[in-house]
Amino acid sequence: MGRMRFPCTPFPRMRFSRTRERSAGRGAAAAVLAGGLLLAGCGGGGSADADRADGKRRAEGAQPGPAPAPDLRVPAPDGPQDRRDRPQDRQDGSNRDLAPEPAPADLLSTFALDVDTASYGFARRTLGQGRLPDPATVRPEEFVNSFRQDYPKPDGDGFSVTVDGARAGADGWSLMRVGLATRPDDERHARPPAALTFVVDISGSMAEPGRLDLVRKSLGVMTDQLRDDDSVALVTFSDRAETVLPMTRIDDGRDRVHEAVDRLRPTSSTNVEAGITTGYDTASRGLREGATNRVVLLSDALANTGDTTADGILRRVEEARRAHGITLFGVGVGSDYGDALMERLADRGDGHTTYVADEEDAREVFCERLPAQIDLRARDAKAQVSFDAETVERFRLIGYDNRRVADEDFRDDRVDGGEVGPGHTVTALYAVRTRPGARGPVATARVRWLDPGSRAPREVSAGVSADDLDRPLAEVGPHLQVAAVAAYFAEGLRGTGLLPGAPSPAELEDWAEALAFVTRDKSVAALADGIRRANEMGGAP
Numbered sequence: 001m002g003r004m005r006f007p008c009t010p011f012p013r014m015r016f017s018r019t020r021e022r023s024a025g026r027g028a029a030a031a032v033l034a035g036g037l038l039l040a041g042c043g044g045g046g047s048a049d050a051d052r053a054d055g056k057r058r059a060e061g062a063q064p065g066p067a068p069a070p071d072l073r074v075p076a077p078d079g080p081q082d083r084r085d086r087p088q089d090r091q092d093g094s095n096r097d098l099a100p101e102p103a104p105a106d107l108l109s110t111f112a113l114d115v116d117t118a119s120y121g122f123a124r125r126t127l128g129q130g131r132l133p134d135p136a137t138v139r140p141e142e143f144v145n146s147f148r149q150d151y152p153k154p155d156g157d158g159f160s161v162t163v164d165g166a167r168a169g170a171d172g173w174s175l176m177r178v179g180l181a182t183r184p185d186d187e188r189h190a191r192p193p194a195a196l197t198f199v200v201d202i203s204g205s206m207a208e209p210g211r212l213d214l215v216r217k218s219l220g221v222m223t224d225q226l227r228d229d230d231s232v233a234l235v236t237f238s239d240r241a242e243t244v245l246p247m248t249r250i251d252d253g254r255d256r257v258h259e260a261v262d263r264l265r266p267t268s269s270t271n272v273e274a275g276i277t278t279g280y281d282t283a284s285r286g287l288r289e290g291a292t293n294r295v296v297l298l299s300d301a302l303a304n305t306g307d308t309t310a311d312g313i314l315r316r317v318e319e320a321r322r323a324h325g326i327t328l329f330g331v332g333v334g335s336d337y338g339d340a341l342m343e344r345l346a347d348r349g350d351g352h353t354t355y356v357a358d359e360e361d362a363r364e365v366f367c368e369r370l371p372a373q374i375d376l377r378a379r380d381a382k383a384q385v386s387f388d389a390e391t392v393e394r395f396r397l398i399g400y401d402n403r404r405v406a407d408e409d410f411r412d413d414r415v416d417g418g419e420v421g422p423g424h425t426v427t428a429l430y431a432v433r434t435r436p437g438a439r440g441p442v443a444t445a446r447v448r449w450l451d452p453g454s455r456a457p458r459e460v461s462a463g464v465s466a467d468d469l470d471r472p473l474a475e476v477g478p479h480l481q482v483a484a485v486a487a488y489f490a491e492g493l494r495g496t497g498l499l500p501g502a503p504s505p506a507e508l509e510d511w512a513e514a515l516a517f518v519t520r521d522k523s524v525a526a527l528a529d530g531i532r533r534a535n536e537m538g539g540a541p
Contacts, residue, residue, distance in 0.1 A: 106407065107386060107387040107388070107389055107392065107395075108384060108385070108386050108387075108407040109384070109385045109387070109395065109397050109430070110382065110383070110384040110385075110404070110405045110406065110407045110409070110410050111382065111383055111397065111400045111403045111404050111405055111428070112347075112380075112381070112382050112383075112400075112403045112405055112416065112417040112418045113180065113378075113381040113382065113383060113403075113417060113418035113420055113426050113447070113449075114141055114142070114145070114347075114352070114400060114403050114418050114426070115145060115352045115418065115420055115421070115424050115426060116139075116141075116142050116145070116343065116346060116347075116352050116353045116354070117142050117145055117146045117353075117354050117355070118142065118330070118332050118339065118342065118343065118353040118354050118355040119137055119138060119139040119142035119143065119339065119343075119355075120142050120143045120146040120355075120486075120490075121146070121332075121354060121355030121356070121357060121361065122137060122332065122337055122339055122355045122357075123137070123138060123143070123493065123530065124357065124526065124530050125335065125355070125357040126335075127530050127533040127534060127537075128357075128533070129335060130533075130537070131537075132493065132534065132537050133493060135493060135494045135495055135496070136340070137339045137340075138490050138493045138494045139343075139399055139401070139490070140398050140399030140429075140486075140487050140490035140491060140494070141398070141399030141400050141403075141427075141428065142399070143399075143486040143487065143489060143490040144398075144399070144427050144429060144483050144486045144487050144490075145425070145426060145427055146486065146523070147479075147482050147483065147486060147523060147524070147527070148425060148523075149179055149181070149425045149427060149479050149483070150477075150479050151179040151180070151181035151425055152181065153181050153182070153183045153184065154181070154182070154183050155183065156183065157182075157183070157377050157378065157451060157452065158182070158377065158378060158449060158451075158458050158460065159180045159181060159182060159377075159378065159381075159420075159447050159449070159460060160180070160181045160460075161178070161179070161180055161445055161446075161447060161460055161461060161462040162177075162178075162179040162180075162181075162462065163176065163177070163178050163179070163443065163445050163462050163463060163464040163468075164176075164177055164179075164464060164468060164469075164476075164480065165177055165430075165432070165464065165468065165469040165480075166469065166471050166472060166473040166475070166476045166480065167469065167470060167471065167472050167473060167501075168431070168473050168484070168499070168500045168501030169500035169501030169502075170500075170501075171433065171500075172393070172433050172434045172435070172436065172438075173431060173432070173433050173500030173501065174431075174432050174433075174434065174469040174500075175429055175430070175431060175432075175473060175480075175484055175487075175499070175500070175501075176395075176429070176430040176431075176432045176442070176443065176464065176469060177427060177428075177429055177430075177480055177483060178383065178385060178427070178428040178429075178430070178445045179425065179426070179427050180383070180420075180425065180426040180427075180447055181424070181425045181426075182377040182378065182420055182421070182422055182423060182424050182425075183377065183422060183423070184371070184372075184422050184423030185371040185375065185422045185423065191292070191371055191374075191375040191422065192290060192291055192292055192375070193227070193229040193230050193231070193288065193290070193291040193292070194226065194227075194230045194231070194291060194292045194294065194374045194375070195230070195231045195233075195247060195283070195286060195287065195288040195291045195292065195293045195294070196226075196230070196231070196232050196233070196294055196295075196296055196374060197232075197233040197234075197235060197247070197279050197280075197282050197283040197286070197294070197295045197296065198219060198232065198233070198234045198235065198261075198296050198298065199235045199236075199237065199275045199276065199278075199279035199295055199296065199297045199298070199299075200212075200215060200219070200234065200235070200236050200237070200264060200275075200298050200299075201215075201236075201237060201238075201270060201272070201275065201297075201298060201299035201300060201301075202236045202237065202238050202264055202265065202266050202267050203237075203238040203239075203266065203267065203268060203269055203270035203271075203302075204238070204266055204267065204268055204269065204270075205266075205270060205300055205302050205334070205336070206266045206299075206300060206333075206334070207266035208334060208335070210333065210334065210335070210357070210358070211300055211333045211334045212264060212265075212266050214333055214356060214358070214359070214362060215264070215298045215331075215333060216261055216262065216264055217359060217362060218298070218331070218356060218362040218365070218366055219261045219298070220258060220261055220262075221362060221363065221366045221367055222366040222370065223250070223254060223257045223258060223261065224254075225366060225367055225370050226250050226254075226370075227250065228249075228250050228251035229249070229250070229251065230249075230250045231247050231248060231249050231250065231286065231288060231291070232245070232247070232248055232250060232253075232257050233245055233246055233247040233248065233282045233283065233286050234257070234260045234261065235275060235278050235279045235282050236264065236275075237270075237271055237272070237274050237275030237278065238266075238267040238268045238269060238270065238271065239267075239268050239269045239271050239274075239305055240271060240274055241271065241274035241275045241277070241278035241279075242278070243278060243282045244260050244263075245257065245260040246282065246285070246286060247282070247283075247285070247286025247288075269304055269305045270299075270300075270302050270303050270304050270305060271303070271305040271306040272299065272301065272303040272306070272308070272313060272341070272345075273303070273305075273306035273307040273308070273312070273313045273316065274305075274306055275297070275299070276295070276297065276313050276314075276316075276317060276345070277313070277316050277317060279295045279297070280295060280317035280320040280321065280326060281317075281320070283295050283320065283324075283326050284320045284324055284326070287324050287326075292327075292374055292375050292376060293324060293325065293326045293327070294326065294327045294328070294329055294351070294374055295326060295327070295328050295329070295349075295351075296328075296329045296331065297328060297329070297330045297331065297342075297345065298331045298333065299330075299331075299332070299333070299338075299342070300332065300333055300334035300336065300337050300338060301330075301332060301337060301338030301339070301341045301342040301345075302334075302336060302337070302338045303338060303341060308341070309341075310341055310344030310345045310348055311344070311348065313345065314345065314348050314349055321349065321350065325350075325379075326350075327349070327350045327351045327376070327419055328345060328346055328349035328350060328351030329346075329351050329352060329353075329373055329374070330342045330343075330345055330346045330351065330352070330353035330354075331353070331354055331355075331356055331365070332353060332354070332355040332356070333355070333356055333357075337355070343402075347402065347403070348416075350379070350380075350416070350419050351419055352418075352419065352421075354373075369423070371421065371422050371423065372421040372422055372423045372424055373421065374421070375421050375422050376419055376420070376421055376452040377420055377421055377422050377424070377452065378419070378420045378449035378450065378451075378452065379417070379419055379449060379450040379451075379452050379455070380413060380415075380416060380417035380418070380419070380449060380450050381417045381418050381419070381420050381447060381448070381449035381450075382405055382409075382410055382415075382417040382418070382447070382448050382449070383426075383428065383445060383446065383447045383448075384407065384410040384445075384446050384447075384448075385397075385428075385430070385443050385444070385445045385446075386443065386444050386446075387432070387442065387443045388440070388441045388442055388443065390435075390438075390440065391434050391435055391438040391439070391440055391441065391442050391466050392432060392433070392434055392435070392438075392442060392443070393433045393434065393435050394432075394433040395430050395431065395432045395433070396430065396431040397428065397429075397430055398428075398429040398430065398431065398487050398491070398499065399428075399429075399487075399490070400428065403418070405417070410446075410448060411448060411457075413448075413450060413457050417448075417449065420449070427483055429483060429484070429487050430443075431499055431500050432469070433500075434466055434469070438466040439465075439466050439467070440465060440466060441463055441464075441465055441466075442463075442464050442465055442466050442468070442469060443463065443464055444461055444462070444463040444464075445461060445462055445463070445464075446459060446460070446461040447459065447460060447461070473501065478515055478518060478519050481511070481515055482515055482519070482524055482527070485508065485511055485512050485515065485527065485531075486527060487499065488502050488503065488508055489508065489512075489527070489530070489531055489534070492505070492508075492534075493534065505531075505534075505535045506535070508531055509528065509531045509532055509535055512524065512527050512528035512531050513528045515528070516528045
C-alpha cells in the first residue's frame with residue numbers, strides 16, 4: 001500500500017458562506033464594522049502595533065508609543081432583537097455587566113500554565129456536525145489559547161510577560177490580559193534531538209473516517225518533518241499493546257517508520273492503560289540522553305478495557321515519567337472523543353493536548369508548529385497574579401478551573417506546573433473590577449518555571465496600572481479583541497455565567513466577522529463560523 005502523506009503547504013484562506021438570511025439591520029451593522037476596520041487598518045501601525053499600546057507593561061521594560069487602533073464598536077441591530085438577545089429576557093435574570101464570582105478572600109490568583117487547545121478543536125468539530133458541544137468539554141482558556149498573540153519573545157529559554165487590558169461593560173469592570181510567550185526555534189537556537197514514541201489507538205472505534213486514517217496521515221507528515229538525528233518508536237494498542245517498531249533513528253530508518261505507520265489497521269477494544277504503559281516502557285528502553293524524550297498518544301480516548309482512569313494509568317508509569325523526564329503529547333481524534341481522559345492524562349503526564357479534526361489541522365500541528373509540540377522551553381511553569389487592595393475590588397480568572405494551584409505553592413517546585421514548548425503563547429484573561437476613581441498599580445503577574453535542562457528555577461514579572469485598563473475594549477488592537485471574543489463564546493457555550501460587557505449572540509457574531517475581515521486570519525474566520533453555527537442552534541451566549 002502507498003504511503004498516506006500530504007504536503008506541508010498552506011491551505012487557501014478559509015471562506016464560509018451563510019446558510020440563513022440576516023435582517024437588514026444586522027447586515028448594515030456588519031458593513032459598518034467592516035468599513036470602519038478597513039479604514040482603521042490602513043492607518044499607521046497595523047494590528048500588531050495597535051496591540052502594543054502604551055498601556056502595556058513588559059518584563060523587558062519596553063513601552064512603545066501610541067498607535068492608532070481600529071474601531072470595533074458593535075452597533076446595536078436596527079431590526080427587532082431575538083428574545084435571546086435581550087438581557088431583560090434572560091431566564092436567569094442576570095445582568096450582562098456583572099461577573100458572577102464573589103469578592104475573593106485574598107488578592108492572589110495562582111495557576112499552572114496550560115497550552116492545551118483540544119477543547120476548542122473538538123467544539124469546532126462538534127459545531128460543524130450540527131451539534132452544540134457538551135458544556136463540560138468547554139474550557140475557556142483552551143479557546144483563548146487557540147489564537148496566536150503578538151507578545152514579545154524572550155532572547156533565551158523561559159518567558160516574556162505582558163499585562164494589559166481594556167474596559168468591558170459598566171461599573172468599573174475591565175478585561176485584563178496576562179500574556180506569556182516563549183522563544184521559537186531558529187537557526188541560532190536549534191532544538192535538541194527528539195526521541196518520540198508514537199502510541200497509536202487501533203481499537204474498533206478508530207475505524208470511523210477521520211480517526212485512524214487521519215492518524216496515519218498525521219504520522220506520515222510528522223515523520224517527514226523530523227530531522228535525521230531524531231528517533232521514533234511505534235506502539236499500538238487495542239485490547240492489548242504491542243511495540244511494532246523499537247526506537248529507530250530517522251536518518252537511516254525513515255522508510256521503516258513509514259511502512260510501520262502504513263500497516264496500522266483497526267481491531268477490537270480500547271485499552272489505553274496497556275498502550276500508555278507499553279509506550280512509556282518503550283520510551284524508557286529507547287531513552288536518549290540530551291534529547292527531548294516524549295510519548296505521543298494518538299487516540300479517541302474512549303477507554304473501555306483495563307484501568308480507564310487517568311490517575312490510575314499514570315501511576316503505572318510514574319517511575320519512567322519522573323526518573324527520565326518523559327513528557328506526554330496527546331492528539332485527539334474522532335466525533336466521539338474522551339475529552340476528560342485525554343486532558344487529565346496530559347495535565348498529570350507533564351504534557352499538553354490538541355485535537356485534530358481534518359488534514360488542515362494535522363498540517364498545522366505536525367508541519368507548521370512541529371517544534372512547539374516536541375521540544376520544551378519550560379517545565380512545571382506556574383503563574384501568580386497579585387492584585388492591589390487599594391485599586392481592586394473584585395476579580396475573576398476566566399477558565400483554568402482544573403489548573404488552579406494553592407497560592408503558597410507558587411514557589412514550591414515540587415508542585416506540578418505546566419510544560420511549555422518553543423513558540424507558544426499563553427493567555428490568561430481576568431475580569432477585574434477596580435474601585436471608583438482608582439489610580440496606580442492594579443496587578444503584578446509573575447511566572448516561575450524550571451529550566452528544562454538544569455531544572456534551576458527562574459522567575460520574571462510585569463505589572464499593569466489602572467490607567468492601562470482604561471481604554472474601551474472596542475479601541476484596542478485586534479489580538480486582545482480576538483481573545484475576548486473567544487472567551488465570551490466559550491462562557492456562552494458553558495452557560496456558567498456572564499463576563500462583564502458580554503455582547504448579544506448577534507453582536508458577538510458581527511464582532512468576530514469584522515475581526516476576521518481586518519486580520520485576514522483563517523483561524524479567526526473559523527471562530528466567526530463557529531459562532532454563527534452556535535447562533536443557528538440557539539447556543540450562543
